[in-house]
Amino acid sequence: MGIIFALYGPSSSGKTEIQKHITCSNLPRIITATTRAPRNKEIDGTHYIFMDNSEFQNQILNNRFIEWTEYNNELYGTLKSSIEKLVAENKCNSIILDLAGILSLKQLHQNVFAIFIGANIESIERRLQIRDNTSEELEQRILRAKEIELSEEYLQVADAIVWNNDGTDFSETLEKVKKIITNARTN
Numbered sequence: 001m002g003i004i005f006a007l008y009g010p011s012s013s014g015k016t017e018i019q020k021h022i023t024c025s026n027l028p029r030i031i032t033a034t035t036r037a038p039r040n041k042e043i044d045g046t047h048y049i050f051m052d053n054s055e056f057q058n059q060i061l062n063n064r065f066i067e068w069t070e071y072n073n074e075l076y077g078t079l080k081s082s083i084e085k086l087v088a089e090n091k092c093n094s095i096i097l098d099l100a101g102i103l104s105l106k107q108l109h110q111n112v113f114a115i116f117i118g119a120n121i122e123s124i125e126r127r128l129q130i131r132d133n134t135s136e137e138l139e140q141r142i143l144r145a146k147e148i149e150l151s152e153e154y155l156q157v158a159d160a161i162v163w164n165n166d167g168t169d170f171s172e173t174l175e176k177v178k179k180i181i182t183n184a185r186t187n
């Protein structure tokens with residue numbers, strides 16, 4: 001049965017970078033939708049399906065999402081059209097979600113393997129400071145990491161946990177994630 005490898009964790013912990021390196025024909029990634037503005041170098045249809053608020057609301061009304069959530073005043077969701085074909089074909093895939101998304105997906109599918117990608121608050125602050133954030137967004141993301149995304153409760157649902165702090169060689173992190181995926185696929 002195809003496994004959905006769902007990466008989650010605090011902002012800037014390394015989820016996107018990891019997903020970029022694990023994606024291949026054998027492990028395609030599910031592209032989710034959001035109302036937030038694209039960051040530098042983010043491409044519509046590659047990093048996210050970018051939508052304005054009314055389009056997103058319209059998709060909700062038409063029951064097009066299998067799950068959706070609000071994160072720092074923006075909407076994020078998984079379109080049925082992005083995931084259903086892969087699931088029907090029993091193909092393993094990866095997706096980046098928040099905890100609400102993981103919980104929804106776990107209710108809908110038995111074969112969701114949640115990998116928490118963590119980083120300590122110092123790494124998170126440093127990485128967010130060099131990204132194209134507004135100062136308000138920066139503060140919101142740091143606060144959310146401190147109060148929610150690094151809490152014990154947030155980690156509880158994880159099937160595997162990988163810490164990717166500054167000072168950890170990224171290739172080491174990647175090897176750990178790849179090993180977790182290989183083990184889950186062969187068990």
Ligand SMILES: Nc1ncnc2c1ncn2[C@@H]1O[C@H](COP(=O)(O)OP(=O)(O)OP(=O)(O)O)[C@@H](O)[C@H]1O
Nearest residue numbers: 011012013014015016017127164165166168169170
């Ligand atoms: N081990 C590491 N050491 C130093 N920098 C790292 C490491 N891993 C990732 N980074 C850097 O941290 C930044 C944030 O990574 P990434 O965009 O993958 O985070 P994310 O978890 O997807 O964040 P968000 O949820 O906010 O989109 C990137 O610039 C990435 O290159």
Ligand SMILES: Nc1nc2c(ncn2[C@@H]2O[C@H](COP(=O)(O)O)[C@@H](O)[C@H]2O)c(=O)[nH]1
Nearest residue numbers: 032033069071076077078096097098100101
């Ligand atoms: N429940 C969902 N969460 C999602 C989805 N797509 C992304 N995310 C999560 O949102 C936050 C913010 O993302 P960012 O790109 O603005 O940093 C992050 O935790 C993502 O994991 C989704 O479709 N559903």
